[in-house]
Amino acid sequence: MDRLELLQTYRAVRAQTTFLADRLAPEDCTAQSMPDASPVKWHLAHTSWFFETFVLTEGPIEHRPFDPAYAYLFNSYYNAIGEQYPRARRGLITRPGLDEVLRFRAHVDTGMERLLHECEDQSLASLAPVIELGINHEEQHQELILTDLKHLLAQNPLAPRYADAPPPEISQPTPLGFVSFAGGLVEVGDANEGGFAFDNERPRHKVWLEPFSVANRLSTCGEYLEFMQDGGYERPELWLSEGWNLCHSRGWTAPLYWKRRDDGWRHFTLTGMRRVDLNEPICHLSLFEADAFARWSGARLPTEAEWECSAVAQGHGEHFAPSPALHPRALRRISPGGQTAGPGEVAGDTLHQMFGDAWEWTASAYLGYPGYRPVEGALGEYNGKFMANQFVLRGGSIATPRRHFRPTYRNFFPADARWQFTGVRLGR
Amino acid sequence: MDRLELLQTYRAVRAQTTFLADRLAPEDCTAQSMPDASPVKWHLAHTSWFFETFVLTEGPIEHRPFDPAYAYLFNSYYNAIGEQYPRARRGLITRPGLDEVLRFRAHVDTGMERLLHECEDQSLASLAPVIELGINHEEQHQELILTDLKHLLAQNPLAPRYADAPPPEISQPTPLGFVSFAGGLVEVGDANEGGFAFDNERPRHKVWLEPFSVANRLSTCGEYLEFMQDGGYERPELWLSEGWNLCHSRGWTAPLYWKRRDDGWRHFTLTGMRRVDLNEPICHLSLFEADAFARWSGARLPTEAEWECSAVAQGHGEHFAPSPALHPRALRRISPGGQTAGPGEVAGDTLHQMFGDAWEWTASAYLGYPGYRPVEGALGEYNGKFMANQFVLRGGSIATPRRHFRPTYRNFFPADARWQFTGVRLGR
């Protein structure tokens, strides 16, 4: 990106983060519902800490840190920078309050504006990759703000809403089909042609694929309910051993946020408790549930290379139109005359819902690509040190910023994680 | 109390509770630092829930509950009323926010005002004991607001203050002495002569005491430091077995809130980090530490009957002058001419610091007095069901409302609790 593009993107992304918190009270921004999820206030501060630490403090324009103690408080996991306040106790940091954290954001923004205006071209060239990383980093935290907040609000028996509930949509089922691919020796990973990519998307490399097919859409709540009604959670032969044990020790009998009511299933969403729409994509599944469901379906999860190949082959133009329900929506069907009626419609052999609906669990463990090397220094801790005991997810959810939709993007979470918008696309 | 006295006391106590929260931001009022401690906001709501549940809903004046869901959210432990939101997760209730909880308080206050003005004398007579209990209950929570908040703020590496720090006082040591009592067949417990008392202070009953003596003042930080420097925390022969194990498993090497600095010990107080004053009463000890310290001193903890007898014999007129440091202060010494110079001074055989400085651990397990019966109904759960595996504390701390200072008052906490203002007076 050039100077102007950096500046504009920086401003837009920073504004979007603050916008997400705008409708929240200080109380909502402070609490932490589990060690894996962080308070909104922490996300607001940590993303600013990132720019202050890796750009402003390192940069050519003098910058006074807002508060030296923040280096400790808002460092997430960068050991090379120093010790960190314990992750599980982030909800106990009542001060700085929300107001003070917003002042911290403004302080960093002022510094960044100065830097982006005043620093020389040569300096900027060396800082640009870090700034761009910071922007993408902040966008990742925008998604976490929504998923972490959803988890927090779900703990409250009053089922409070993040946003007003839109009127319910009327949906229709879309037949499940499979699209076939020939496989062979393919290339996956970022080709390094100028667009932003995280280091874990590189290097581009060859992979041999046997012929495979993937489903034309995400699996639905209705299909998952069939699995449940067929004893899905009580049949060990469908499960990975660790998943089966977790089911029992944690009492899983439905996706996260689902509650059975006398008249059927409801689930908690960012716009309140809603009746489950059988045609909408199932989400908030662990890898173990997605895998057991796939096995029950006589299918399997795609590998990440299969997913990437199919995404590249089919284009990925169906990005989400913002969902006012803040939840994945059912596909709209092909209109009778065969014309498609806008984004999200089903057509022929197209792969639908590849981006912007729900993250798709893959059968691939999150490991470094052949020849992977993290960058030098503290930023090398960004991705590489998490390459064990996690699975790759592909695509992107309704909470994912649009710029993150690309075939090579590798999201990753532990197999038992359920609080992200995580769904399943079948493969064979 | 008559109608007017009830009304005035109710108003004063309710106002004082809100006053305690006045200087706090919503963030401070929301977080919970451990299962044993509750958020300030929860205390504000629960004390109101108490009046709404036990007085307004039961009373003769029609009252619409502020929100039916609060019956579940803000019930502490009254099983007879219904299920309770899990204690350990109170910090996750971000809504209702602080504002809404203050509206709940106002709603309850309006109801109480109406009831206290309008209900007939006969009704009032039957409700008065419950109202009085509710007032005393709220005062107990005033103390918890301070101790729970102190624990929360102490988790923050920024060591934030609840109140501004007063200038440090200059203190002087006061010699330790013992006052002797003859013992014999004595009576302890509330005599039921009209003043308020909790059910656990009754019935008044006979106890045989051997001759005993108790220290003329609380043990000091200086004395406790000697214990520490003499290897107090490393000498198993000084400790109860369970205490010794806790020392190791929890890593106790000093009282709660103490931090060693290069130039000596500091401790966290509600007015910030302060240098430890060697002459001030030691506090934030567990029963185990108090007991080990007493053994090291060649003494023991008094029993609750001994404490009560000595308090009755000596009067208990030395109530605290409010401590601006929000921490127990050193005794002021007798002035040269022998005149005492106000509250807190040392004179002859007087027992000092019996009330209003720090709670005093006793050697007595918290059990029902002979013939003890809890009241019928849900309020019977107030005290009686906790009579196992706790120890009695006597006196009262700087955080205790003044009306709670009486010789028969029985406070109780588990032996490992350290976040109350808990100290030690030696006995023999």
Add this chain to the structure above:
Amino acid sequence: MDRLELLQTYRAVRAQTTFLADRLAPEDCTAQSMPDASPVKWHLAHTSWFFETFVLTEGPIEHRPFDPAYAYLFNSYYNAIGEQYPRARRGLITRPGLDEVLRFRAHVDTGMERLLHECEDQSLASLAPVIELGINHEEQHQELILTDLKHLLAQNPLAPRYADAPPPEISQPTPLGFVSFAGGLVEVGDANEGGFAFDNERPRHKVWLEPFSVANRLSTCGEYLEFMQDGGYERPELWLSEGWNLCHSRGWTAPLYWKRRDDGWRHFTLTGMRRVDLNEPICHLSLFEADAFARWSGARLPTEAEWECSAVAQGHGEHFAPSPALHPRALRRISPGGQTAGPGEVAGDTLHQMFGDAWEWTASAYLGYPGYRPVEGALGEYNGKFMANQFVLRGGSIATPRRHFRPTYRNFFPADARWQFTGVRLGR
């Protein structure tokens, strides 16, 4: 005891310990079912370690320790002697094996025989109290051998037997009655008149008692079953708060070792799974269950002073005839002609089953008597350091050696302990 009596008692007690293990295989003697219970092999070794450490090593006759490493391995909790192998891992000590431990016992016995024969009178006089303590200590472990082994065998789904099952007895109900006592200023505790007593039974001291009464027999399985069928385990108003929480977190719905079968309740005993006899004493209750049952019965648990007074007043001559079932038996009724037919019969106002059936939970916390001082040195750790968060039990069970039956004996266990033979006698 004089030299000869010491010698004879030592021999008899040591032989009895080995006898208890005689019918067990090495496997049974090695395993540990929970941290609170120890392997039989460990009991065999630890009781020998006691004599080697406190008598032989200290004594006038030269003694070579069997293996210096045992000082660490078989020290239970005497910090003054040195560090201890972790209690929870005693089941991992497969070597020394059972044979080797029996050789250790023989080695210690040889040393003790020599000492008891050869040492001079003066030396013996100073050692005799320690030897006598060691003998009583070993008898306490005889009881633990049976209770710990029972707990271990109960974990095995094959329900293996320690001893052959005797033919079932036919029992009859005995009416529950209460015996009244006047109370007043009484003396309790060991009078120091020559018989052995533990330090925690002293000093004898005055206690004031209000008039009270205690039940003429232990409560029965039939009575407890009524409590269960009346929702005893589902009614929070009957329970101490901590007990209620334990009920839920541990899933208690019946006494330990009870299993519901289609045709009624069975329980695991040392002679195998047996049908519950409704007339036999209920046992394997926690203090919490005993307390809830008493409350449900409209009664309460006696205090330890009440128990002791009533035991003294009534004599305690009904010691158990050894129970071949290794389980408390139902009372035998008065024969038609009015003659009693031997031990265990019911007569008039007599208190039955005071000793030798099941330990009786009292309402008293285990604390030191007024003026209590542990002995100097390591043996001071025997009793005193456990005086917190335990309750006193009185009487003695079918597993208790006969010499331990005395009115002043204070047994103690945490309120949640259920693996001892612990029952309930009602008081008022």
Add this chain to the structure above:
Amino acid sequence: MDRLELLQTYRAVRAQTTFLADRLAPEDCTAQSMPDASPVKWHLAHTSWFFETFVLTEGPIEHRPFDPAYAYLFNSYYNAIGEQYPRARRGLITRPGLDEVLRFRAHVDTGMERLLHECEDQSLASLAPVIELGINHEEQHQELILTDLKHLLAQNPLAPRYADAPPPEISQPTPLGFVSFAGGLVEVGDANEGGFAFDNERPRHKVWLEPFSVANRLSTCGEYLEFMQDGGYERPELWLSEGWNLCHSRGWTAPLYWKRRDDGWRHFTLTGMRRVDLNEPICHLSLFEADAFARWSGARLPTEAEWECSAVAQGHGEHFAPSPALHPRALRRISPGGQTAGPGEVAGDTLHQMFGDAWEWTASAYLGYPGYRPVEGALGEYNGKFMANQFVLRGGSIATPRRHFRPTYRNFFPADARWQFTGVRLGR
């Protein structure tokens, strides 16, 4: 295998299992040191349960199960067969004792002899794959007998020996070198040409490999000690995030079984405590330690495909000569004249210690090969359900039965496992 070969292999493997337990006392065979490790007695019984359940009960020759309860007691994890006794409590099963378990083995052996002699060819043909699986299964448990026992004995402060200690060998260092491979499109996995393989080794499939090299030998204790002395355990930049956290929470500062003494490092082996030989292969590392060490070495762990290709290319003829120390030995060096002097010597570009020394952690997560399908029925639970959150190990250790050494063999353990003989070969 034909009938005779099956019979002979069955007999030999069964005899070897019993032989491993021969020198152990019943106590050693009963205890369980952690949930992951099982008692020797359990291994003896479970391997027999396997034949009784999957062969004898299913087979054409009538067979009476030794004890119906064993179906529950000795089922490891086959949900399709029924419920299982809890894994973590296997050490509490003192009965059946060792003798009885040996009788169970004999009972199963008698049944298998009859079946292998008497059943018709057609029946045998269908049973042979299961019998062969049972034989390989039992060999896997032979390795576990040694590793689980080692972990148990290591808990004993007496450091008891499984076997007599051989005299220490004198070793010399061997230079570390790397052997290069061209990569390209290769095939890995079992080719299904008749030899036994587990289902997880299939199907054979294509993989694209970039050029790579692997070390000519395992890394040594001396090299690992350099890592330790260079702050290996204190430098977060060397570690995967989860490994770094484990290091701290579990207090890892050296490989499992290492103890620092004043004169250097010792480690516990099956032949007792021994001085660490700097030239012998490092083992008892977790994946996290192996990975951190590799990173510190400027290298990485090989993938399982790289390992398999290099093993195939180099042959695998250097199987272990039985190590009397029951521990991996140092390589013997090339003799001056260039002649090799027997197994284990170093020559040119050869890959040494590929089999029979220590398992080698790879960088590959344990997942199903493309097209992998577990067999139908209960035996499908053998491997497939563990394909999440584990890493692949290749090669084989001194405890591995010889018939298991093959390039396609896939061992797998969680990344934190350290009680197997697990070491590291560097790759690039």
